[in-house]
Amino acid sequence: MKSILSRNNPIGFFDSGVGGLSVMKKTIELLPHENYIYYGDSKNAPYGVKTVDEVKKLSFKAVEFLLEKGAKAIVIACNTATAAAVEDIRKGYADIPIIGIEPALKPAIELNKNGDILIMATPMTLNEKKFAKLMSRYKEKKSIIPLPCAGLVEFIESGVLEGEELRKFLSEKLQGHNYKNTSSIVLGCTHYPFVRNEIQSIVGHEVNIIDGSLGTAKELKRRLKENNILNEKKEKGNIEIYNSKSEVVELSYKLINL
Ligand code: DGL
Numbered sequence: 001m002k003s004i005l006s007r008n009n010p011i012g013f014f015d016s017g018v019g020g021l022s023v024m025k026k027t028i029e030l031l032p033h034e035n036y037i038y039y040g041d042s043k044n045a046p047y048g049v050k051t052v053d054e055v056k057k058l059s060f061k062a063v064e065f066l067l068e069k070g071a072k073a074i075v076i077a078c079n080t081a082t083a084a085a086v087e088d089i090r091k092g093y094a095d096i097p098i099i100g101i102e103p104a105l106k107p108a109i110e111l112n113k114n115g116d117i118l119i120m121a122t123p124m125t126l127n128e129k130k131f132a133k134l135m136s137r138y139k140e141k142k143s144i145i146p147l148p149c150a151g152l153v154e155f156i157e158s159g160v161l162e163g164e165e166l167r168k169f170l171s172e173k174l175q176g177h178n179y180k181n182t183s184s185i186v187l188g189c190t191h192y193p194f195v196r197n198e199i200q201s202i203v204g205h206e207v208n209i210i211d212g213s214l215g216t217a218k219e220l221k222r223r224l225k226e227n228n229i230l231n232e233k234k235e236k237g238n239i240e241i242y243n244s245k246s247e248v249v250e251l252s253y254k255l256i257n258l
Contacts, residue, residue, distance in 0.1 A: 005096070005172045007231050010035035011220065012071030014062035017045035018248060019191030020077025021241075021255045023101060026213035027075070028239070028256075031221060031230075035237040037069050040252060044246035046153040048122025048189070055084040055124065063089055065242070072229050074095040075220055079121055079188050079212075081243050083128035097223040102134060103188030104212035109138050113183035116143045120173075120199075121188030123148040147177055149189070156191040159251050162198055170195070171202055184208040185224055194255060219223070221240045 011031075013024045017040045024038055039062050041047075047055045059081045063074055074096060076082045076089065082100035090098050108117045117227070124147045125131055135144060152173075155166050187193055187205060193211045200209055224230045231237065241252045 005227065005229055007072075008035065008230050008233070009070045009072035010037040010238070011073050011075060012037050012039070012063075012066030013075045013189055014039040014041070014059070014066060014068065014081070015040040015045035015078040016040070016058075016080065017153065017191070018242075018252050019153065019156065019189060019194070020075075020254055021252055022190050022193040022211070023075065023077040023213040023216055023257055025258075027217040027220060030214075030217045032120070033233045033235065033237055036239045037066060038239070038241045038252070039065050040241070040243040040248060042157055042248040045157050046122065047078065048085075048124045048153065049150055050124070052084045052124070052128070055081055056088060059085040059089060060092070063093065067093075067096075068255055069240075072141070073099065073220065073224060073227075075216065075231050076100045077190050078114060079103060079125045079190060083125045083141045085129045097220075098166045099216060099220045099223060101190065101212050101216045102130060103186045104210050104215055105134055105138055105144070105186055107215070108186050108210050109142055111184055113208070115181050115183030116145050117186060118145050118147050118177060118179065118182050119186045119188050120147045120149050120152075120192055122153070123150055125188055131228045145177055147173065149173055149192075152195070153189065153191045156194050157248070161194050166195060166198055167202065171199055174199075174202055179203050179207075182207055184210055187211040
């Protein structure tokens, strides 16, 4: 289905669940006059432990849903779906700006601090060739340690953003990688910024925690400008949230308003 490239149409975001809301939240700060439409596929979350083909199929379904609703541009607010499907989606919808997200390794390198850079992400993101390409660009410069975090998305999907059980899960993950020598942590999954405080309290405030949402928001702005479809209204835009699991919609509105 074709998008109607009109300034007043919404920007469509999707993710395997509620994670992409962290990216949409940052984008709303940068572009408050845009209209937004979000699709979370919580019924099928997590994506990070599925096959690439499954994630591709689900991603195409999400894009179709957003285009039916009139999206003028699509943000794949999911590192996993970006790794698995961005190339195919761009080929399939060549006339619509498609913006993906990948682990924000560059800003971590640019901090130029001593110590390891830890990348927390889903197993699929870390196994895909897109990530291997990203690593090969920087691995000479720094010690970069991928840390697959299967199981973490489930906490956030069920609205658990703090507490003992989560802290135990995170401590075990991080201890397994001797985080004492870590200079920064890249959150390579859009769910993880929602548990940033818990991660920070485990690793301490010397460690920088970086995510890719601002970079993605800026890239979206650049693409909207380039296509002459930035919304020029003066008032605040609308936000509509959909989810394949209807009971998650309420949590989604909470997360966007955190
Ligand atoms: N928010 C998705 C990401 O950025 C989570 C993936 C999942 O569902 O496993 O990778």
